[in-house]
Amino acid sequence: DPSWRELFSRLFRIALHLWPSRYPKLQFIAFTCFFIFVLGRVVNTFLLFVLSALITTFDTPGVAPFPAFGSSPWPYLITYVMLRFLASSGGLAAFRDAFWIPLMQYSDRSMLMLSFNHVLALSLSWHTKRKIGELLCILDRGSAINRLGELIGFTVVPALVDICVALVVFVVKFEPALGAVVGVVMGSHIWASVVLTRYRTSIRRLMNERDVVSNMRGIHTDCLLNYKTVKYFGGEEYEAQRYTEAIEEYQSLEKRVVLSLNLLNLVQTLIITSGLLVGSLIVASRITRGQSNTSDFVVFITYYAQLYFSLSNLGGVYRVINQSLIDTEKLLHLLNEPTEVVSRGFSFLSYSRSIIFDTLDLFLFPIIYTHR
Numbered sequence: 001d002p003s004w005r006e007l008f009s010r011l012f013r014i015a016l017h018l019w020p021s022r023y024p025k026l027q028f029i030a031f032t033c034f035f036i037f038v039l040g041r042v043v044n045t046f047l048l049f050v051l052s053a054l055i056t057t058f059d060t061p062g063v064a065p066f067p068a069f070g071s072s073p074w075p076y077l078i079t080y081v082m083l084r085f086l087a088s089s090g091g092l093a094a095f096r097d098a099f100w101i102p103l104m105q106y107s108d109r110s111m112l113m114l115s116f117n118h119v120l121a122l123s124l125s126w127h128t129k130r131k132i133g134e135l136l137c138i139l140d141r142g143s144a145i146n147r148l149g150e151l152i153g154f155t156v157v158p159a160l161v162d163i164c165v166a167l168v169v170f171v172v173k174f175e176p177a178l179g180a181v182v183g184v185v186m187g188s189h190i191w192a193s194v195v196l197t198r199y200r201t202s203i204r205r206l207m208n209e210r211d212v213v214s215n216m217r218g219i220h221t222d223c224l225l226n227y228k229t230v231k232y233f234g235g236e237e238y239e240a241q242r243y244t245e246a247i248e249e250y251q252s253l254e255k256r257v258v259l260s261l262n263l264l265n266l267v268q269t270l271i272i273t274s275g276l277l278v279g280s281l282i283v284a285s286r287i288t289r290g291q292s293n294t295s296d297f298v299v300f301i302t303y304y305a306q307l308y309f310s311l312s313n314l315g316g317v318y319r320v321i322n323q324s325l326i327d328t329e330k331l332l333h334l335l336n337e338p339t340e341v342v343s344r345g346f347s348f349l350s351y352s353r354s355i356i357f358d359t360l361d362l363f364l365f366p367i368i369y370t371h372r
Contacts, residue, residue, distance in 0.1 A: 015149065017107075017110050017111060017114060018106075018107040018110065018111075018148070018149045019149075020103065020106050023106070026102055026103055026106055029099050029100075029102060029103060030103055032099055033096050033099050033100055033103075033153075034153075036092050036095060036096040036099070037096065037153070037154065037157070037158065039092060040086070040087065040092045040093070040096075040158070041158065041161050041162070041165065043083055043086050043087050043092065044087050044162065044306070045165055045169070046083065047080065047083045047084065047087055048169075048299050048302060048303050048306075049299075050076055050079050050080045050083060051080055051295075051298065051299060051302060052065070052295045052296065052298070052299045053065035053066055053069070053076050053295075054073060054076040054077055054080055055294065055295035055298055056293065056295045057071060057072070057073040057076055058073060059293065059294055059295060060293075096154070100150065100154075103149075104147075104150065107149060114335070115139055115331065115334070115335070118334070118335055118337075118339075119135070119139075119334070121339045122337060122339055123339065126337065131218055131222060132218075132221065132222065132225060134218045136218075136221060137218060137221075138330045138331055138334055139331070147324070148321060148324055151317050151320060151321060152317075152321070155313050155314070155317045156314060156317055156318075156321075158310065159310040159311065159313055159314040159317075160314075162306070162307060162310045163186050163307065163310065163311075166182060166303060166307050167179050167182060167183055167186075169303065170182050170300075170303075173296070173299075174282070174283065174286065174292070174296070174300070175282070175286070177282060178279055178282050178283065178300075181275060181278050181279055181282065182275065182279060182304075182307070184275075185271060185272065185274070185275030185279075186307070186311065188271050189268060189271045189272065189311050190311070190314070192264075192267050192268065192271060193264065193268065193311075193314070193318060194318065196260065196263065196264040196267065197264065197318055199260060200257060200260045200261065200264070203253055203256050203257050203260060204257060205329075206253050207250060207253040207254060207257060219239065219242055219243045219246060220243060223239050268311075268312070272308050272311070275304075276304060279300060279304060280297075280300070280301070283296060283297050283300045284297065
């Protein structure tokens with residue numbers, strides 16, 4: 001398993017190719033998306049207070065939670081519906097995704113051209129030693145790297161911000177004990193997600209090795225590209241046996257991955273449900289003592305459900321990021337492959353009827369025998 005330092009090192013190297021450093025217009029779009037993200041966090045937080053005020057107007061008529069809105073429930077109701085629209089996937093998120101399209105296309109184009117140009121720059125001897133099926137599999141898996149920036153910026157960061165804001169709200173609006181309970185639950189949820197996901201990552205890496213090294217995908221690609229050779233030598237049964245063994249080996253690890261995913265979901269649900277039970281008992285105790293009202297319980301349940309949704313996204317995105325880094329691990333190794341022949345460029349010294357060679361160097365590479 002890669003360490004945290006290596007993980008951030010890979011992300012930083014990838015970010016250098018995904019960030020539009022030479023395009024100020026795209027950078028302005030990125031900062032605009034960041035502003036929309038901050039505005040969305042503010043809307044999500046204020047939404048819960050408006051909901052609490054709306055319930056208070058129904059529970060105790062004549063009370064004005066916000067003096068500017070008065071005691072009538074209609075301004076609170078209209079405000080809540082408008083904020084809910086902005087907080088939903090069709091509100092601010094829709095504008096953010098629309099602005100993000102040029103950045104997404106830039107990252108796709110950048111990584112595709114980087115991989116394409118690097119593969120073309122490699123020497124003939126490297127291409128002679130490399131299997132076409134394995135190379136196509138590496139390039140296909142490497143395309144998963146293009147969504148990392150969007151996942152980190154629009155899912156991981158908002159989830160972490162929501163957790164920090166929720167802890168402050170629970171401590172200020174209720175009591176420090178409730179904030180401590182929620183903090184322990186969130187920390188345990190993140191810790192369990194990281195530990196179990198790293199375990200699943202090791203299995204996923206082995207599964208990918210069986211996919212590439214054992215050539216589960218490369219076998220049928222190479223057989224189809226070399227169909228005549230397989231038929232000439234009567235290798236259909238042999239290739240079918242190789243393909244069957246590769247599939248069985250792959251599926252044995254795939255079963256472990258699916259079982260570990262079910263275990264991860266079970267542990268996460270157990271942690272969240274335990275926190276909900278303890279937190280509900282604390283808020284219910286405050287209501288019976290007259291320290292809180294019914295609207296506070298509704299706010300707690302709603303906010304806790306929102307945090308659960310954010311944590312679920314965070315755990316899922318952490319799995320996706322790990323999986324993407326594993327899938328692109330071989331692509332990074334491919335990009336590190338040195339080019340044996342580098343063209344220095346040339347220009348004719350003068351125009352004449354003869355060709356003039358200036359500093360002509362000849363290199364002899366070792367002969368590599370390949371079997372097709």
